[in-house]
Amino acid sequence: MLLVHLLAAAKGDGTLDLVTATGRHHSIGSGPPKLTLRLHDRAVERDLLLNPRLNFGEAYMDGRLSVDGGTIYDLLAMLMSGTEVQGALGRAAHSLSPLLRRLQQYNPMRRSRQNVEHHYNLSRQFYQLFLDRDMQYSCAYFPDPSMSLEDAQEAKKRHIAAKLLLVPGMRVLDIGCGWGGMALYLARRTGARVTGITLSSEQLAVARQRAQEAGLADRVNFELHDYREFAANHRGVFDRIVSVGMFEHVGVPHYRNYFDAVHDMLNDDGVALIHAIGRLDGPGATNPWIRKYIFPGGYSPALSEVLAVVERSALFTTDVEVLRLHYAETLRHWRNRFDAHREEAKKLFDERFCRMWEFYLAGAELAFRLQGHMVFQIQLARTLGAVPLTRDYMVNAEHELGSASTGSAGLRPARTPESAA
Incomplete structure (x- = not known):
């Protein structure tokens, strides 16, 4: 059976019992079975051979395959820890993906808005089921692995703010502001005046409501804009730019437009901090299931x-800083919280959606644990003297932000040799 050979090559440690739609058992590995993979119709076997990277997730969503003796996370951990093997058509599609990705990542403004709405315009109530209280939907920062998700997300905001060298009154742009948590944090803790832009109407409404409730609407403004159109009317306006978890949506064909926009919107002494998911194993292509769903x-x-x-x-x-396993830990928290609130999610959507989200959270976590995904933070400036010569200022600012009370007037950065002159 060809599928048995495919799974045997892909599987890492552990023993898998494959049960076909006709009831036949195939033991893959040695020792007692740890997990059982059940196929519920005969077409699943064909689909998995043709394009496993897409069809495995679809079959799980549709209930055409199931796992006994563990969860979909356990099964994916077994398969993703081995050598990735694909069927003939799957290999062909993968080999063409670098050629196709310019088309796959072609994101003009209208398409960018549609892509954002696909994912982020799910209800606020849904995301509240598994995110932290501040609704940070990006990698947390774990100086201590035992930290709670709330504390780790607060540490992430503090870590980023420390790299921005903020002083009261600075004008800050948050590109891809989400539900507004980062913008509100910067305004509250540093005295900055922040503009957040998003393409999600759902997130925009939540962010504006939060600014009003926090009494920060006079210092934090949220708008529905694409970074390209916004840049055209805001040349040299901002002292600082921050972007957290948005760059993954830009697409390689638009990188030059993005960084040109960042450059043009910063003033001469401006500094930007870009926080995004990356890969340690070189250029690649987005998993087709992730791209589709x-x-x-x-x-x-x-x-x-x-x-x-x-x-x-x-x-x-x-x-440049690389955060390796921080997102794996973040996703572990999200996955456990989603599992604890699964029935509530099912009431908002349906069983197929919940299985899709389980597959997404499990696969994403394992991509960071086993397959070379990471998060990077790149600090950028228009002039070489815009930041101090050593990184001590980051440590000092992070410590001060951690000990400062809410509503602090802000932190003054260390003077650079140029500014001292």
Whole structure:
């Protein structure tokens, strides 16, 4: 049976019992079975051979395959820890993906808005089931692995703010502001005046409501804009730009437009901080199931793809940090919280949606644990003297932000040699 050979090659440690739609058992590995994979119709076997990267997730969503003795996370962990093997057509599609990705990642403004609405215009009530209280839908930061999700997301905001060298009154742009948590944090803790832009009407409404409730509407403004159209009317306006979890939606063909926009919107002493998912194993292509069901138009780049464009944008790269397993831990928290609230999610949507979300959270976590995904933070500036010569200021600012009370007037950065002169 060809599927048995495919699974045997893909499987890492552990023993898998494959049960076909006709009831035949195939033991894959040695020792007692740890997991059982059941196929519920004969066409599943064919589908998995033709395009496993797409059809495995679809079959799980549709209930055409199921797992006994564990969860979909356990099964994916077994399969993703081995050597990735694809069927003949799957290999052909994968080999063509670098050629096709310019089309897959072609995100003009209208398409970008559709892509964002596909994922982020799900209800606020749904995301509240598994996110932290501040609704941070991006990688948390775990200085201590035992931290709660709430504390780790607060640490993420603090870590980013420390790299922005903020002082009261600075004008900050948040590109892809989500539900507004980062913008509100910066305004509250540093005294900055923040503009957040998003393409999600659902997120925009929530962010504006939160700003009103926090009494920060006079210092934080949220707008529905694409970064390209916004840049055309805001040249040199901002002291700082921050973008968290948005760059994955830009698409490689638009990187030059993106960094040119960042450059043009910063003033001469401006600093930007880009926080995004990347890959450690070089350029690749988005998993077809993720592209179809979760993030259409999305792509997590290698740093080599990003920095090559930055070098041509008249921006200077002043700091790069790689966060390796922090997103794996973030996704573990999200996965456990979603599982605890699964019945509530089912009332909002349906069983197929819940199985889709289970597959997404499990596969995403394992991509960070086992397959070279990571998060990078790139600090950029228009001039070499815009930030201090050493990273001590980041540590000092992070410590001060951690000990500062809510409503702090803000932190003053260390003076650079240029500013001291």
